Amino acid sequence: MKFKDLGLAEDILKSVESVGFEEATPIQEQTIPLVLAGKDVIGQAQTGTGKTAAFGLPTIQNIDAKKEETQALVIAPTRELAIQTQEELYRLSKERRLKVQAVYGGADINRQIRILKKNPQIVVGTPGRLLDHIQRGTLKLNHVKVLVLDEADEMLNMGFLDDIESIIKSVPNDRQTLLFSATMPEDIKRIGVQFMKNPEHVQIKAKEMTASLIDQYFMRVKEFEKFDILTRLLDVHTPELSIIFGRTKRRVDELSRALESRGYKAEGIHGDLSQQKRMDVLKAFKKGELDILVATDVAARGLDISGVTHVYNFDIPQDPESYVHRIGRTGRAGKDGMSVTFVTPNEMSYLQTIEKLTKKRMTPLKPPTKKEAFAGQMQSAMEEIAQKLENTDLDRYVKQADQLLEQYSAIDLTALLLKVVAKEDINDIPVKITPERPLPAGKKQRSRRHDxxxxxxxxxxxxxxxxxxxxxxxxxxxxxxxxxxxxxxxxxxx
The missing domain is CATH 1.10.287 (Helix Hairpins)
Structure with missing residues (x-):
């Protein structure tokens, strides 16, 4: 369905066109008319389905641009998602010249206070920092007409339930409330009952959430085998952009260092990094300066990066609902994606729980052999050489090349070139990957709804x-x- 058929104003449609949106996604098609009509909405959809525009476009249309007061509040689980949401809402509201501000921890609070004094019409923030501003009296919510809870399940998993309820109670009761979540644990359903007025439910089914364009595989491995198998997979798959998920911050640090020492262009992000460092890493990844992003669940939540072809779950998530969010990083915008999940023998019950949640069976995958990995390395090396031959001026090297050809055969020289480009020698560099405690075996899985x-x-x-x-x-x-x-x-x- 076209956006023009959803009841949006002409200036909003102009903004939609300027950002390159053409047809509405299912979540947008179902949500926008409801929000325009003033309904409370519970939307079950993961990141990457276009939910920011689903709540953003009608919210922008319902805001009075002439009034310099905060009229919409969006709560997001992470700094990255808050920033990305703020940026997208700013682009979508450009025709109306709305002021959109993001507030989050790890940034200068005094600067945020100065900006909030200017009364931006839309404020996007993380629960902790929003509550801080509310308690300080630097964020005025008495004119808020729309409250949005984005990725509510993740905020609950991170222990923000009490903060969220405190924020909700600080907003006028006659507001419109919009809640979006990939999954619907009991605490989120309770929020819908307690704080929303006859909400309309919009659901993207689980099989649609995990996307038919994503080929999902699992590999049964032992803990000590994981890293070598991962590097072989990278050599065989040669992904353009890939994300590797680790369970802990230590795991992310060790994996990113180990991959870099083996010649892969990789860096990691997690909650202990400074905001500037994380933004620098994400910028390099988006620009293609990095091929691999290693991340924890929280750090990667809400990332909006196009072109990710592969997701590798180095550690299977303890919370099976996180799997939906992880693989949602690939298979976007109609493009194919692939996910591979490593499962140790005592973690098979977690795999079964994930399959039950997504209503899709993962395909077992055999680890690549050394021979297959070597073939992948050689193929990548040949492609790199071919690309450089087309784009490099070699005139200044011709004389020396003739001298080498007089002493050595062309085959030997080419073989050496392949060896150097493929960086085969660094495959034996020792790396340190500390074994993680395996997940508890044979226990019933449940959502991490507690603090x-x-x-x-x-x-x-x-x-x-x-x-x-x-x-x-x-x-x-x-x-x-x-x-x-x-x-x-x-x-x-x-």
Whole structure:
């Protein structure tokens, strides 16, 4: 369906045309008329389906551009998503010249306060920083007409439920509320009942959410095999742009360093990096200066990067709902994508839970052999050589080339060139990949709806109890006490 058929104003349609949108996506087609009509909406859709425009276009149309007051508030789980949402809303509202501001942690709060004093019509922010501004009195919400909760399930997974409820209670009751989430755990359903007025439900079915254009594979591997198998996959697949997901920040750091030492153009992002560093890495990835982005779930949430052809789940997600978000990084805009998930033997139950959620079976994949990986390296090397031959002026090297051809055969020289370009020698460089604790086996999966710190304490206690039982000594006596302390300390550092 065309945007002009959805009831949007002419100036809004002009903005739509200027950003290159042509036909509305299913979530846009179903959501925009409802929002224009003033309805509360619960939309089940993942990142990459066009939901920002789905709530953004009608919200922009309903805002009074003449009034310099905050009329729309968008809550997003991460800084990256807040920034990207702000940028897209700014582009979509260019014809109406609305002021759109993003506020998030890790940035200068005094600068944000100065900007908020100018009363931007739309504010996009992360829960913690929004609540900070509300409590300081620097964010005025008494004129807010539209409240948007974007990627609500992820905000719950990150432990923001209390913050979200506090923010909702700070907004006028006569507002319009729009909630978007890839999945619908019970806490999100409760928000819909408690804080929304007869919401309309728009759902993109699970099989559509995981996208028919994404070929989904799994590979049964042992922990110590993962890195070598990953590099072979990269050599065989030769992805244009790929994202590798690790479970922890340490995993991301070690993977990105190991890949770089083996000659791959890779960098990692996670929550401990500065905002500037993360933005620099993402900019390099978008420009093609990096081939591989290694990321944690939270750091990659909401990334809007076109051209990602492959997603590798180096660690299967503990929360099966995160799988939907991970593979949503590829298979966009009608292009094919591929995902490969590594599964250790005791993690097969997690694979089954994911398949139940997505209503799609993953195809088993055999690890590539060294011979297949070598063939992939050679193919990439030949393509690189061919490209450089077409785009490089070689006149100044011809004399020396003739001298070499007098001493060596053309075949030997070409073989050496392939070896150098393929960087085969660096394949044996040792790397450090610390084994991660395997996920608990044989336990029923559930959404991580509790506060993240409470989950951490419960996990530590269980491990403490198991350590005590293994040692067979009561707590607080002799070496067993020291071992317990050391064990718990190690877990908390993860």
């Amino acid at each position: 993240r710190y409470k989950d951490r304490r419960r996990h530590d206690y269980k491990d403490h109890r198991k350590t005590k039982e293994r040692n067979g000594k009561p707590k607080g006596k002799g070496k067993a006490k020291n071992k317990n302390k050391e064990r718990n300390f190690t877990i908390r550092q993860k």
